[in-house]
Amino acid sequence: MVVSDSQSTDTGTILRVRGPLEFKCLLETTDAPHMHKVISRTFEMLHTQVKSESCVLTVCDSPVFIWPNQSFNATPKDITPETSCEDLQQWIQTDEYEGTGKRSGKKKSKKTSSASVVNLRLMMEVTTKGGPLSAPVLSRTLKTSHFLSTTLQMDCAVHTNSRCMVKDAFERLSEALSHQLCEMEKVMLQQMKGTTPLVPEPLHFLLPEPKGLVTVVYPAGVPDSQLESQRKELHQQFELPDDQPFFRRANAFHFPNEPYKDGYLRNPHLVLTHPSLENGKVYLVQGIYSYHHYMQDHTDDNGWGCAYRSLQTICSWFQQQGYAERPVPTHKEIQQTLVDVGDKQKSFVGSRQWIGSIEVQVVLNQLLEVTSKIMFVSQGSELGSKGRELANHFLTEGTPIMIGGGVLAHTILGVSWSETTGQIRYLILDPHYTGAEDLQVITDKGWCGWKGPDFWDQTAYYNLCLPQRPKVI
Structure with missing residues (x-):
């Protein structure tokens, strides 16, 4: 075998x-x-x-x-x-x-x-080399x-x-x-x-x-x-x-020289240079995910679909690590799931309504049987003090985190954190990008990049959805 x-x-x-x-x-x-x-x-x-x-x-x-x-x-x-x-x-x-x-x-x-x-x-x-050449012989047998x-x-x-x-x-x-x-x-x-x-x-x-x-x-x-x-x-x-x-x-192992057939970028963060913090350590997402963002899949979700895209990135992680066999859900499938569990009214399907971290938690549980922890942060200025919890999540679970606050949602792929100084940087995958799958543009323009504590709205409250790995073989 x-x-x-x-x-x-x-x-x-x-x-x-x-x-x-x-x-x-x-x-x-x-x-x-x-x-x-x-x-x-x-x-x-x-x-x-x-x-x-x-x-x-x-x-x-x-x-x-x-x-x-x-x-x-x-x-x-x-x-x-x-x-x-x-x-x-x-x-x-x-x-x-x-x-x-x-x-x-x-x-x-x-x-x-x-x-x-x-x-x-x-x-x-x-x-074959050498030896006489002979004509083929055909025989016919009926049985x-x-x-x-x-x-x-x-x-x-x-x-x-x-x-x-x-x-x-x-x-x-x-x-x-x-x-x-x-x-x-x-x-x-x-x-x-x-x-x-x-x-x-x-x-x-x-x-x-x-x-x-x-x-x-x-x-x-x-x-x-x-x-x-x-x-x-x-x-x-x-x-x-x-x-x-x-x-x-x-x-299964994806060989470095083979393109992915679905057209999505994988792990764009791997080309980035880690930030330099005094006594800092880097804690990153483990495994492979796809980058999902605005305007993909012939869907115009510009201005309302950022949390849907963050959820799709998380679902891609569970799919590509072998925890889930079903494909990444579409916006309509996400909406239908929330209706099916009684979280939304029927009119929600096909709408352009936002979702947040709680809805992301519900969909992951319903579609993938994945449980999630929710971290509540009363204002963005407090996110800087969550270094230990976030570092521990990436060390033990290694899954992408969806964070929603105000009218924006992002995906956190890792943190660089210093236990001695408390300094922290966040590795952010931004679902608000609307361009082509151009790795250089995405990393040079910061759509996937390291951000400081000032990246967050200091007065807005945030909910973070931290998906947990299922215990399966």
Whole structure:
């Protein structure tokens, strides 16, 4: 079920190989012992394929081909067994590549805290060297049989450090491919539905240090609610607490070079520089959230929807940490929920009425079964004294906080707080932004940024909704 790659993904290079393997087998009968025997035999043939000299791993968008099972054969010849994995990135072609066959003039980007990713394709040579060529022979046999056919989508990843050589890394990739086939075979044999085996689905998860990147094979199409026993086994195997959903599909690792398909920005605060406070410590939201703000989703909520957007950001956090499977609710769904629980009249649905922290608490409880604490602050000038409570929230719960006061709502993503001096800065995600999903504009203009105590209306009262993590596996 699982492959572990115990290095951190904060730095270094991740080599990720993906590609299809065709699974085809002919069944003379559909009794279980015979099916198991034939399926196992087919997997043996696939093992032979990935271990054969015909197996080729090619670096995507580059002229690099590597035969890992041929005592390390590679092209171009500049790539030797001692080449570092980092150097493979020099061969990846960019838009400026002119097809000269030389290394691409890839511009160096700013250093980030994430590992860089080299994507590879799994391929098989269909021609062989030497030997006489022969014409294909066709034969026709008439008999009743059953034919099983599917495509196994292989997906293996290994993390390498700056000292790792290509030869060693590709040996690890070859082993990972073989091991993943073993895990896929277990899933197919253990998850049979009548005469139909379920297709295996590999997923990657990033566990707390020092465990690193882990690959798990689940049966595709089986919901998380039916995989709790498998997740419990994984938690025991990796000595993880059983109150956080580390292995739900929504918590799968998102590779740094992959765009999100829904178009929302994730975690814009990660590019910001932390404020410098005397003896100050930074306490931040844990995990991934989406930035929701005015005018998204073809909805004109400018002037009234800021709390709805803050709530959507909070819901996205619970979804992307695996605590909730339902999509982020729309404004209308939020309004309907408040009507359903008796908090609002029917006329509220479709209106442009504001909501506040109490309504946010109600919706989270009703839609996601998430409880929240409410912090009441009689005037904005008192928020500066809430450093300890806010720091403790981000340390223990790590969820985004919705704060409403006057006619405005914001999302608090963290605090920088000095226990000795009492100084505090708030990391604010502002839902009042109306522009495009431009990270530079959003951070340069302060729509996501660190704010001082004077950011709040000093005389207005504020309610803060502090969502609590559910205790689930």
